[in-house]
Amino acid sequence: MVSPRNHFLFTPLLASTTTGTLEFRCITEPIRHLDRIAYHQSRCMDIDAAQNEIVLRDSFETSNIYRMPYDYLVYSVGSQANDFGISGVRQNALFLKQVRDAMQIRNKIQELFERASKPTSSRDDRDRLLSVVVVGGGPTSIEYTAELYDWLMEDGAKMFPELIDHVTITLLEASDNILSMFGADLAEYTINRFRKRKIRVLTNSRVVRVEKEFVELQDGYQIPYGAVVWATGLMPNTLTNNLGEWQKSKTGRICVTDHLTLHSPSYDNIFCIGDCAETISGALPPTGQVANQQGKYIARKFNHVTAKPWSEFEQHFTEQNKVSFNFVNRGTMAYIGGWKGVTSLPHHLDQDTKTNAFKRRFTRLQGLRAWLFWRSAYFTMLTSTANRILVPMYWFKAWIFGRDFSRF
Amino acid sequence: MVSPRNHFLFTPLLASTTTGTLEFRCITEPIRHLDRIAYHQSRCMDIDAAQNEIVLRDSFETSNIYRMPYDYLVYSVGSQANDFGISGVRQNALFLKQVRDAMQIRNKIQELFERASKPTSSRDDRDRLLSVVVVGGGPTSIEYTAELYDWLMEDGAKMFPELIDHVTITLLEASDNILSMFGADLAEYTINRFRKRKIRVLTNSRVVRVEKEFVELQDGYQIPYGAVVWATGLMPNTLTNNLGEWQKSKTGRICVTDHLTLHSPSYDNIFCIGDCAETISGALPPTGQVANQQGKYIARKFNHVTAKPWSEFEQHFTEQNKVSFNFVNRGTMAYIGGWKGVTSLPHHLDQDTKTNAFKRRFTRLQGLRAWLFWRSAYFTMLTSTANRILVPMYWFKAWIFGRDFSRF
CATH class of the missing domain: 3.50.50.100 (FAD/NAD(P)-binding domain)
Structure with missing residues (x-):
């Protein structure tokens, strides 16, 4: 996992912390508390999809730029507040x-x-x-x-x-x-x-x-x-904006297939979920509920197949991939x-x-x-x-x- | 009450918060939660003892300097970390x-x-x-x-x-x-x-x-x-250092009588307590325990007499003042x-x-x-x-x- 933010934030309760009804740390979950995850507190600067590598910048020593290879990539960078270009x-x-x-x-x-x-x-x-x-x-x-x-x-x-x-x-x-x-x-x-x-x-x-x-x-x-x-409201963040080759929707979100993989250019091993992505068959609202279900959908894919030996992984994964993502509004x-x-x-x-x-x-x-x-x-x-x-x-x-x- | 810090800090447990054993807010007490206290989030810049006034600088709009009159003053500014002049x-x-x-x-x-x-x-x-x-x-x-x-x-x-x-x-x-x-x-x-x-x-x-x-x-x-x-270790803070007319001990703390009033120049209506003060009859350690007992000693003085009408206040106060402060080591x-x-x-x-x-x-x-x-x-x-x-x-x-x- 790569993120400049070292904790998961339960955003729906964030407003309660602005007044002290809740304290900040009771709605965050440190990434480091998760088992079996290699975490890098770095910012992703670019994605080299052809090479299956991402380019990272260290959050502390910002001149430290390094690359990291991947087999599968889940792109889930969220979005940022939209100022609609209004001055001040x-x-x-x-x-x-x-x-x-x-x-x-x-x-x-x-x-x-x-x-x-x-x-x-x-x-x-x-x-x-x-x-x-x-x-x-x-x-x-x-x-x-x-x-x-x-x-x-x-x-x-x-x-x-x-x-x-x-x-x-x-x-x-x-x-x-x-x-x-x-x-x-x-x-x-x-x-x-x-x-x-x-x-x-x-x-x-x-x-x-x-x-x-x-x-x-x-x-x-x-x-x-x-x-x-x-x-x-929300707008895409800098990294999403800079991914020039990837097809974007009108609102600047990354277009994905119904299997949540990158639509164009098509890479089966890149998934985009959450606020930064939009399925080509219809936009879903940029809410935590959607992101949560998308996260579970992808987790299920990987979990179903990781029990198998690595040699059979790709084949099982492709089979698993036939079930497309379906949002259930709760x-x-x-x-x-x-x-x-x-x-x-x-x-x-x-x-x-x-x-x-x-x-x-x-x-x-x-x-x-x-x-x-x-x-x-x-x-x-x-x-x-x-x-x-x-x-x-x-x-x-x-x-x-x-x-x-x-x-x- | 005048202080640039808007909370009371229970210092003995501060070390526990550096590691997250305790959270910061469970060892602080907001001054604003106290009843019947007029609080100013300002920094005291000078004390004009002759005029019975202190000079304050607003903590937010720092160009805002104003004066405040007092009948009695409790000077309790603590101290700061001592670097012993060591470079770096x-x-x-x-x-x-x-x-x-x-x-x-x-x-x-x-x-x-x-x-x-x-x-x-x-x-x-x-x-x-x-x-x-x-x-x-x-x-x-x-x-x-x-x-x-x-x-x-x-x-x-x-x-x-x-x-x-x-x-x-x-x-x-x-x-x-x-x-x-x-x-x-x-x-x-x-x-x-x-x-x-x-x-x-x-x-x-x-x-x-x-x-x-x-x-x-x-x-x-x-x-x-x-x-x-x-x-x-500790050293006097800037304000204490700048009070040039007040008699100081060798370590730069303000000398007070056994009644904790200013020793020289002698002002009966100025009390100094805590780390910033030192009784002329012998130095007490700069601990919370001493400050706590000194605070209670002064509070008792004021409490014993505030029930009386204002015209009799000074007389009662002077009587009360005959009991000198006595530290009990716990x-x-x-x-x-x-x-x-x-x-x-x-x-x-x-x-x-x-x-x-x-x-x-x-x-x-x-x-x-x-x-x-x-x-x-x-x-x-x-x-x-x-x-x-x-x-x-x-x-x-x-x-x-x-x-x-x-x-x-």
Whole structure:
């Protein structure tokens, strides 16, 4: 395994770590804890498919470039936050993809409160500092907004009673609705709930630039801010962009066959999975659920054949390869704050009239039930026993003792 | 309360966080969680005792300098790591005073293993990278060495079986014995134990310079290293040094009366406690135990009188002030690795022959008993209920599941 990041990150719970509901290490799994894996903390710089070799750059001594041969390659590099080329985003906004990002966001919000509490800060300073703008209407930004609001109202209000009225949270979405993959009913439920909690939700609000102290929308409206969290969408990362010979989709993702092997040029021994790939028969959403199923599909292929002697490996592998990848949608879910969630299970969005009322009732959850579903689903998906102990413990701690408010 | 650091740090357990036995946040207590305290995250730049004002610099907008008046001042700024003016220490060594330091040390050791595991690193590279030098023979460096060894042998050996034989840990002490405050018998016990565990203990080894890849001793011997941890002693910090009018001791600490007020110039409303102060009647060791008792002494003074009306405050306060501070030695202890510790309780070092064997037996502990004493003592000293739950939980986690090996 080659990666500049030495841990696996359980991204669905990343938003919870930005506020200290969970600690960073309980949603990561160190790669080094896995058995029988040779791991290199290096960055892949290029892929020489003709030679069956990849080119690596050492993460620590960056002048150390070396090559590594392979028989089979699984290309699974993910993607990066998309700034849509909007000016000032990379310089001024905070992203939410990695543990480091979550740490930065957490420290930033704490910093804003400390700065606003200074006797030298004016009323206007306070209003600006305590204005948080979240850009994007997908599950990541919704969950971040929900967690932020919970944190500030449950813990912030106790610590900074004189500041809490200065807080404004604004959620910006460029299209005409949030949570598009959940359907209009759950989106409406979420918007209503956010508005009751005094979170401003502005749809049809495209950001055109992010200056040091304000965000400007297309209609000229300027929103002063203390922090901007940018979670609008994804774009291919540098390595994927640089693989010039490989066929890409319109969105820049690598085209793969239904067996998840490279489509063109065709190499049977290169698999691409996750956000960076797209099957030519139809694009799947760039979610963890898809990547997870793709990972299992490939693992199954290799596991079925590794029991055989090496001489028969290729033949068995090719046989195994006849089963193509088939995505099974298990639904989507999001936490929306205050012990409430939204869950859209398969069939929820079916237009089929034969889907009866009873079935529909269980394919669309909102409120406490959806939140319980959300917690139990993510809890069962955690990868290690240690984290299965830590995560509920921190949930309990946040509930009873509040969230930690120190930065270092 | 004014401090650039927004949390209280339980320093005695800091060494445990360098290896992930404990997580950073379970030994910190956010200042903001305390009730009825106005906190400023600022750095004190100067004290204008004549005007009863202090000068502060904002920790975030560093050009923001402001003054704050006081009736009473408690000066408790601690001290900083002492490099004894040895060349290269500040540039190349890692210190162990703050949470950030512990994070850096933890990440550094992980980095060394990742670098050494690269196929491009030679046998010599590995030997150098995996050589850790700890400078200082006090409890901090002893505990760090012990934790490091536990970590590497329990977790490192599983993850890097091919590298573990390249690891060398060297402890350097300039004087002729380690753990001087514990007495010769416990020092000898510790040295024997360390040597059994293949930790090199070099006494009478004064470091004269720290270059980028090696440490040089006075006798010319050069030790190549991957990491140097510097924990030799303390020196006054910049603010204390700059308070030119205040009388200082030979070691640069501020001289205080037996009531812990400023000795010269005499200001009854300025108290100095902790590492930065020294009573004129005799120096106390710069330990948490002394600072803790001094803090309680001052708190008692204020608490006894705050129930009275403000007009009578000064009078009561002066009365209260007649009781001078008296340090009660409750002993010293250190963890030395592998479920063993050393504990020196009062009377252990008494030369009095009347102290009978029975009494002596309980004033000097070593091994498992001392370790249990160490754990229970520190456990009871933790300040919050949340941390009293977290700390044993992490001890349990480290014991069963090992320590986390990811860096971010």
